Amino acid sequence: MKLVLIEPNIQGYALMPTMSLAILKSYINEKSRHNARVIDLIFHKKNWKEYLSEQIKELKPDLIGMSVLSFNYLAALEIAKFIKEKFGTKIIFGGVHVILSPEEVIENKDVDIICTGEGEEVLKNLLDKKLNCKDVKGIWYKKEEKIIKNQKIKLIENLDSIPFPDWSDFDLKKYFLISGNNLPIMGSRGCPYQCTYCSNHALRENLIGKYVRFRSVDNIIEEIELRIKQYHNKGFKYLFFYDDTFIMYRDFVLEFCRKFKEKGFHKKIKWNVNVRANLVTDEIIKAMKDAGCYEVRMGVEAGNDYIRNEIYKRNMSEKQIFDAIKIIKKYGLQLRLQFIIGAPYENLDMMNESFEMAKKSEADYVLFPVLIPLPSTKMKELCEEEGVIERKKFKSSHEMFTNPVVRTKFVSRKEIKNFVNKIRMYQVKKYFLEGLKLRGLIFVKDSLIFFVYYKRKYDLEIDNIFRFTINKYKLEDLK
Numbered sequence: 001m002k003l004v005l006i007e008p009n010i011q012g013y014a015l016m017p018t019m020s021l022a023i024l025k026s027y028i029n030e031k032s033r034h035n036a037r038v039i040d041l042i043f044h045k046k047n048w049k050e051y052l053s054e055q056i057k058e059l060k061p062d063l064i065g066m067s068v069l070s071f072n073y074l075a076a077l078e079i080a081k082f083i084k085e086k087f088g089t090k091i092i093f094g095g096v097h098v099i100l101s102p103e104e105v106i107e108n109k110d111v112d113i114i115c116t117g118e119g120e121e122v123l124k125n126l127l128d129k130k131l132n133c134k135d136v137k138g139i140w141y142k143k144e145e146k147i148i149k150n151q152k153i154k155l156i157e158n159l160d161s162i163p164f165p166d167w168s169d170f171d172l173k174k175y176f177l178i179s180g181n182n183l184p185i186m187g188s189r190g191c192p193y194q195c196t197y198c199s200n201h202a203l204r205e206n207l208i209g210k211y212v213r214f215r216s217v218d219n220i221i222e223e224i225e226l227r228i229k230q231y232h233n234k235g236f237k238y239l240f241f242y243d244d245t246f247i248m249y250r251d252f253v254l255e256f257c258r259k260f261k262e263k264g265f266h267k268k269i270k271w272n273v274n275v276r277a278n279l280v281t282d283e284i285i286k287a288m289k290d291a292g293c294y295e296v297r298m299g300v301e302a303g304n305d306y307i308r309n310e311i312y313k314r315n316m317s318e319k320q321i322f323d324a325i326k327i328i329k330k331y332g333l334q335l336r337l338q339f340i341i342g343a344p345y346e347n348l349d350m351m352n353e354s355f356e357m358a359k360k361s362e363a364d365y366v367l368f369p370v371l372i373p374l375p376s377t378k379m380k381e382l383c384e385e386e387g388v389i390e391r392k393k394f395k396s397s398h399e400m401f402t403n404p405v406v407r408t409k410f411v412s413r414k415e416i417k418n419f420v421n422k423i424r425m426y427q428v429k430k431y432f433l434e435g436l437k438l439r440g441l442i443f444v445k446d447s448l449i450f451f452v453y454y455k456r457k458y459d460l461e462i463d464n465i466f467r468f469t470i471n472k473y474k475l476e477d478l479k
Contacts (some may be wrong), residue, residue: 001127003028003036004061006052008068008076013460014042016184017175019242020067020095020119022165023186027120030163034127037061038169041079045459049082056087063131065115065123067095068105070374080110090131092139094119096199099206100376106140106147113141117153117207120162155209159189160219164226176235178458180467180475183227184240187256188214191244193276194313196378197301197340197371200244206376212248217255221263228268238294238475239271246273253284257291266292270478272334273297278316280324285331294478295334295364298324302339303353304346311343311382318357325361334474337363341419342371344386347410351419355426364474365466368423370404370416431470438473446472 005021021038028036037059044051056064064083068076080091094115098105106114115122115138122138133141138153156162167183176182190212191200204211227236247253260266272295273288285296300321302308309315328335339354358366373380373389383389388405406413435443450468454460 001034001062001130002060003034003123003127004056004059004064005036005038006064006066006079007038007040007042008066008072008079009042010045010048010075010079012042012072013464014175014178014458016179016182016240017167017170017172018067019165019184019186022167022170023162024065024067024119024123025169026163026166028123028127029166031120032124032127034124036123040170043171043174043458048079052079052082053086056083056089061089063092063127064089065092065094065119067119068093068097069095070097070372073097073105077108077110080108084110092123092126094122096203097375100199100202100374102140104375106142113139115139118155120156122153152208155189155207155211155213157210157213159213159215164223167231172231172234172236174458177454178460178464178467179240180471181235181237182240183231183236183238184242185220185223185227186215186242187220187246188212188243188248192248193245193315195299195301196311196313196382197374199374199377201378202374202376214249214252217252217259220256221259221265224260224265224269225263228265232268237269239269241271241273243274245276245279247275247279247284247288250281250284254287257287257293261291266290270294270475274299275324275328276316277321277324280327282327282330285327285333289331289333293333294475295336296328297336297338298328299338300354300357300361302343302346302350303355303357304350307343307346307350311345312340313378321357322361325363329362334365335361335363336365336367337361338367338369340371341368342405342408342411342416344382344388344405344408345410346408348415348419351411355423359426365471366427368420370420372404431466435470435473438470438477443469443473 005024007018007021025036025038028034039052039055041048041052066076076093083089083091090112091110092113092115093105093111098114099116102114102116105111113133117138125136126139129136133139135150137151140147140149192212194201270292272293275296275298277298301312301314305318325335337358339358341351373383383405386409388407388409407416446469447465450465454468
């Protein structure tokens with residue numbers, strides 16, 4: 001049978017190719033007798049209907065699947081409606097949003113089947129049975145307008161059994177240009193922490209089997225070796241680890257760094273990871289730096305202790321955060337920090353504590369997204385209880401899953417907007433001065449090229465200028 005997997009990003013902007021689809025494609029093609037292809041719509045946003053029609057006519061799929069996040073859910077529904085009206089092909093939705101909101105998703109008339117767990121084995125079993133859904137674990141489906149809820153499927157415990165992602169259907173040349181020559185990689189799945197705004201704690205409650213799993217270091221090294229052979233001469237220079245917390249296990253990190261360096265990979269490519277402040281140690285950061293790690297990303301979320309630990313459940317002190325920052329800077333790694341604005345009980349003074357902590361950190365890059373209450377999370381429940389989101393409105397329109405909160409108990413919509421603008425102006429000024437310091441008039445020239453050419457050609461956000469200028473300069477200087 002023929003399976004087509006669609007990347008439904010027709011509204012956002014490109015950053016990196018979608019790993020989940022690349023893994024599902026390779027799993028079906030290598031572990032079954034069926035054929036899977038990926039249709040990536042990110043570079044066809046303006047003519048996606050025409051492009052998708054051409055691809056479906058050519059590939060003639062028996063089943064079309066989309067991996068859905070809360071942020072692209074509405075776009076996925078729009079695409080599904082178009083496919084149903086024009087081709088009538090069976091459609092399956094999977095992904096985090098589907099797992100956490102199955103009732104809402106399966107009610108859509110254009111969605112025939114939903115996957116309620118990890119998709120690799122589900123898709124294989126479904127195709128093996130020629131789309132006969134009876135007794136296929138891990139799905140819900142419709143039969144004569146009745147919703148049938150099959151048993152859940154266990155998570156794949158041995159991640160080494162999953163084939164490496166197949167990137168052949170993605171335009172990596174364009175992605176390398178936009179992402180700064182990064183290629184994503186996964187070392188683990190799952191996270192053990194209880195952060196209320198994150199979907200991990202909700203997923204743990206919905207899925208069955210071991211939730212936090214790591215690949216073996218040898219398996220990861222084998223994939224990296226393959227990627228260097230495939231793509232190093234095509235622009236691949238940096239690995240972007242998607243793991244929620246790469247440094248969760250000390251022995252894993254040290255073994256990876258040792259074997260990465262023994263292979264000489266650190267002379268060809270650099271890499272970056274997510275870390276957690278309470279797990280950062282001198283030993284781990286030194287080993288990572290020696291093995292070619294150039295940047296770490298760290299979530300702080302709030303400068304105020306009450307918001308950070310009581311509301312977000314981060315369970316880390318300000319001292320732990322700045323101790324981690326001190327170690328990271330000691331070894332010359334670039335640092336990216338994230339804060340979240342808009343917790344239900346957050347006031348303007350608390351928001352400014354985050355702003356002051358960001359400035360004090362002297363991080364290379366700081367993100368300040370506004371809180372989005374994801375489905376089935378503790379944060380969504382709290383936001384509903386406190387009336388900072390409108391339960392009835394959001395349930396009927398799905399808007400809660402694509403838009404952030406607009407107020408807190410103590411901060412109005414206008415005040416949040418003004419605070420976000422203040423942060424943005426600070427960042428613009430900071431990055432402008434930094435760009436001039438790094439490259440002088442070359443920075444001015446590169447900025448003009450970004451606005452006149454790249455921003456228009458690839459429909460990028462203004463914030464992307466950081467990657468096209470300052471981040472590029474810092475990476476060049478690493479060499």
